[in-house]
Amino acid sequence: MTTTPSTATAGAATTADAPAVAVRNRNVASALLRNGAVLALALVMVAGFVLVPTFGSADNLRNVALAASFIAIIAAGMTFVVISGGIDLSVGSTYALAVILSAQASASGSAAAILAPLAACAVVGLAQGLAITVLRLPPFIVTLAGLGGVRGLVFLVTHEGNDVPQVPGFKVFEVLGTGKLATIGTPVWITLAVFAIGWLVLNRTAFGQHVQAIGGNGPAAELMGLPVKRATTSVYVISALCAGVAGILTTAQSGGGQEARIGDAYELQAIAAVVIGGTLLAGGVGSIIGSLAGVMLLFVIQNLIVQGANLNSYVQQLVSGAFLLVVVLVQAALTARRGGT
């Protein structure tokens, strides 16, 4: 206090010059953290290129991307939920609902095949979101009930079975699933678009800030005057809509006629991808780009096992579990290097 006249400059000095080195180094570390999954993906892919000759073919890479795109879209929505501190176990069932409704509605035209499932998914997401925010129920339980309940609904509308019609050839709709742009399937492009939009929303809109703040500390966010309920509800709607988009694309791609159990356990894949991508399940901290890398990692591992070895199915399971474990351990080790606290 003796130096009162120069407080401001003293403060500036403390923050500006001396820690400059620290700043830069910390940032390299946090960049590493942000890209932990990307890094792991890069490592695995390089290993793939070197060790597995057929892995690197353009056809194969295109196909891996296409196969991953459905879960990827679901994972994009899941990222919002997880960053907000929640979890959405219902996505697999919601996805199935969209697959089925899209096929059923396709008889009335492309627009119906797209809008009907989206509307239904929005309702599912809204119902879950409201149960979480208004009734104050834990997201895990609400969406677990969603997982069972929505699947029940799917069985109900398909007469307990696979009573899912095939899609009459509607050009617009079908092209969503099977079209190509620059030799790459439309779903891949749509996935990229979803992630670009997702990134923007999360990092460049007020809503995105609110979601991150809520996940970091829900009660504090409420005290800060953020629209906690609205944002939290929206996150579940977004997740359900993403599942819906993935479902519509699936029907557009396969021409309908799916079994009613489609999408079983997709929630685990999506959550795994999100968490591997560096998003903390506790909420607050996360990267949507990481989620994309997480999904790719899962699918590349799977593909490498198919391409690299001819294993029987249960050895495949063992290997992919072990592979996954190694990857997440390596990634956690990379991340942990950011230091103490």
Place this chain on the structure above:
Amino acid sequence: MSTTTTPTTDERTTAAPPPTPWSSRIGVRGGDWGRWVRERGVYLALVVLVLVNVVATPNFLTLGTLQLYAVQTATVIIVSLGMALVIGTGGVDLSVGATMAVAAAVMARLFSPSDGGGSPLALAIVVALVAGTLVGVVNGLVVAVGRVQPIVATLAMLVGGRGLALVFTGGALVEMFHPFFTTVRTAQVLTIPAIFWLAILLAVVLAVVVRRTAFGFRVLAIGGNLPASRLAGVPVRRTLVGVYAVSGFLAAVAGLIVTMRLRAADPSYVGLNIELTAITAVVVGGSLLTGGKVRVLGTVAGAVLIQLLENTLTAQNVTDSIARIIEALIIIAAVFIQRPSRSAR
């Protein structure tokens, strides 16, 4: 406005209830029905479901039916107990089903003559339990030392563990026979099936561990605030590894029970999806998913509730689609009754 009368110093030091409004807390709490119901939501739901069964399910109130349901619930209870402990630390163990499969497969591998085993049954059982515990230890190490988020660590084990189990048995279901299996299935003490006694025994042990031991203390502390626990000297790694090991052990016990009842080790299906059932049981029982609170009795009640619900829907011959929807609604309702108080508003 002026100074009010000054209470004496003694009244303000409040470790012992002083004759201030604060002392009336217990009394008022007793009259707080909302809270009373909230804390017992799962038991309430259970009572309602039992009553529904008494009215609607043929032969529900017969000894045989109750014994059967006790046996069927036992494995769910046992797995849920381990899950409750893991959830108490703020984690989750998705690999319990796979661990059941590993235990079943190890036992089959050692015991079943057809698989070139032929070891004594006791040895097979012990090794299977050790194997299950080891699966848990690996989970714990990956979580505590590898610093991988529990959901991913145990997800990898969910995939890999079942793969391992399938490798042990060569992918197939293995049928096994031994008089001891029949004993396990049929033994009763005081007309209550031995398997159910085992579940109760394990629950009591766990309750004592949670309430009375340093280990239980630390589990809750870790779940409540991990960084703070570390600074308070809690051996976080050791405790976490222990917790996952317990979960693995209990899952193995459940896996062996299922196997002995079925007279076959079925590595692909034993315990399939039981992780979600167990988590639901724990949460419906009033424990916090975020950790820091473990309700052992509630977990038991939650497990009974869920298994009974499934039995009810089966016994009532409800179609699968409707059954799933009803199940969802009832789980929501059970949790709704005991949702956190809004009195702090």
Place this chain on the structure above:
Amino acid sequence: MAAPPTVTTTPGTTPTTTPTLAVRHLGKSFAGVAALEDVSLDLMPGSVHALVGENGAGKSTLIKLMTGVYTADTGTVRHRGEETAYSSPRSAQQDGIATIYQEVHLAPQLSVARNFFLGNELTRWGRLDLARMATESAAVLGRLGITVDTRRRLGEFSLGVQQMVAVARAVSADADVVIMDEPTSSLEPKEVDSLLQAVRVLKDDGVAVVYVSHKLDEVFAVCDTITVLRDGHLVWTGETASTNRRELVSRMLGRDASELTDGRLTRLSGRAPVVDAPPVLEATHLSRRLVLDDVSVVVRPGEVVGLAGLLGSGRSETVKTIFGALPLDSGEVKVDGRPLTRQSPASRLRRKVALLPEDRKAEGIIPDLSIRDNIGLAALPHITRAGFVDDRRLDEIVEVFMRRLRIKASGPQQVVSELSGGNQQKVLLARLLCLEPKVLLLDEPTRGIDVGAKAEVQELIAELAAKGMAVVLISSELEEVVEGSDSVVVLRDGAQLGTLVGADISEDAIMDLIAGAAEQEQAAAAEPAAGPTDHAREAAS
């Protein structure tokens, strides 16, 4: 939105205008226990209203009732004459009431700028206008004396900086009521000054300010009116000028003024330390890349060593490193001459080294556990037999310390999250003190603690020191360090500037050391970290 002041009030005169916020007969019970009863207040435009009282007196509860966090059991709040029914803090905020709640962390994972504008973002075409957010937040913070790169994550900064960001949010919220619940508890004197300055500016703008603090100096420096709460009751409201420190404390504690020692600090260590005894704690040449640079702290039995420095000077990291909670690149920690090899808190506690962490919410309390369990946690190894906890001994310990530290609660089974901020701090102290440590590392031990308890805590520490304990003390109240320490280690940017001993210790001497180093560095400084990288960083996040 701020209502233009209808009448400019001069401090000390009774305002004649209508109150901006009028509180009438507010009451609130938790689970049947009254936290606040029949409290009425008037907040006048252009006036600063202090709320004081012991820990758990009901100050924070009152604030939460006024701002829609809790709904009142009884009573009303009128804002600009209209009765309010805020359903959430958000609606209060939108109605022009800005609040800094006690110990609310913002969103540490977001940048300072994003935190500053959280809930009030600047957007262009729906997109955040990051550039403007960064510059505008930097400007406001700059006016409060905080010059930081607002694009960096808030969590990278010390609690003090975080607190100042919260202050900046509130003062720039364009509100006509600004409420601050213990805003200075983690601030340095320098920041406290700029905060008080900001309060004066608000006051001049006609804003009604509520100011809660346990630091009576601040209250007397800036407040026009004071309200004293005790046990949920309003016991006195009056002009600042009409009272004095001693009277105020006696009202807060409900004791006769004659019993009191002016509510001022008692000296922590009133006795000479045993200088020739071998040191209990020898932490030498502690270094960690980017954090600590060759810091040494040596404490003899009965000695209190203070750590001084500005925000972020590495004091907390020094004690955490000594405690084994942070890794060490080089250096050594010895207790009683024996080196401690494993860097782990558990092993430190076994050697009777205890730490009171600075951030009690994140690193201290286990919120959902009871007071009893929180206190007993660190002592577990001592009260466990064959794995089982000795409940009777634990209960005894808890009883003793709850009484000794005057922990205000319904009983040892109350969960800690329900306690008032100060009482939580006391629980943490009890956790450490019951270990009878040889080395006690205290990071802001009296933060948020009321005057009565503060004296109690200091007495207790002195007593333990007299028994031969070694104490390392960090306090943002320089006064506390100066008066309480036998020697002071002065830090800056993780490096040791020097050590002051005995009579050399004074606030001026410490500030001179720091300022001297700052000037030296400024002279030798290269270009500060530049802008373009920052933009790149922000874009990549």
Place this chain on the structure above:
Amino acid sequence: GCSTGQTTSSSGDGNGGAAPTVAETLGTAQNGVPAAILAAGGTTLLTTAKPEGVEAQYGPMCKGSDLGIGKIDFTKDTIGWAQSEKEANPFRIASTKSQVDTAKAKGWKLLTTNAQSNVQQENTDIKGMIDKGAKAIIFSPINSTGLGDAIAYAKSKKVAMIPVDRNITGVTGCQDVGPQLGSDFVQQGRRAADAMIKATGGQAKLAILLGASGVNVTDDRTAGFLDELKQKNASGIEVVFKQTADFTREKGQSVTETLLRAHPEVNAIYAENDEMGLGALAALQDAGKAGTDKVHIVSIDGTKGAVQAIVDGNFDAVIESNPAFGPAAQAALSAYVNGDGAPAVTITTDNQYDKSNAQQAIDSGTAY
């Protein structure tokens, strides 16, 4: 994707809660060709001499060259086998084993994958094997529809596709996939019903253990069974209970246990696969009700365990669902790409076991 120009008849219109009747599922026959076969691309019933183990064959004859598929040198080229569900029950194990063993015997190079019941995974698996160089894919479709993506990809890469076990529907004969070899699940259900009528003399309180929900095998086996009961006027057989047991032994056991408590009057069980039947048997044994004199059991699949149960007097009959498509499929592939072509749809013969032939089936190893 796959040519979806013709809407198939397998779609209900979404109204009404009842399971679709067989007529809906199978469609009415057109000049002797069932609609299901039509949907799978078969148009005419071939009357030429059938190889052993074949029930019926339907034309046209498919030739790989029509789709531009070149000849395959089986000594050098690889082919792929895509299994749909995990090899967890004897049926799937035998089905994969048959393919692998046949290939090994012929010296063919076979890649294998397993889609774990995930249709997207099967699409990916098939494409992955094609990318790895497979010149032909023999696959067990998860569903009769829904693999359009993989089929289109194979077509574009001129890779031969041979579906086995379940037919791909919604295809124009030979235009999208090569020759198909399938079982008729509806027919299996019908035969189970016949066996049940015979075993119970047309009088029974019956429980049905359904397969996994949302799977069309379940639908088909249920529809065929119920429709046959109706057609045979077996009104004495009353279905008092119908619950899914997920095709697993454990669920078969637990569902039966519950069922026996709630409906002790049940004296006949139709299990839609052997595993559930064996689970039910375990439950019956615990309840002291094992044995066909107490509770009749008819199940589908023809696994060793179930056939043994007939021998032991616990099961009445087992309808086979023959998993051994290896020899027929690889022969058809060879004819399709290198020879004169293969019929668009082949329906294989399924055996049926009861007391009269069970022991023999075990001894001869026909029960797998």
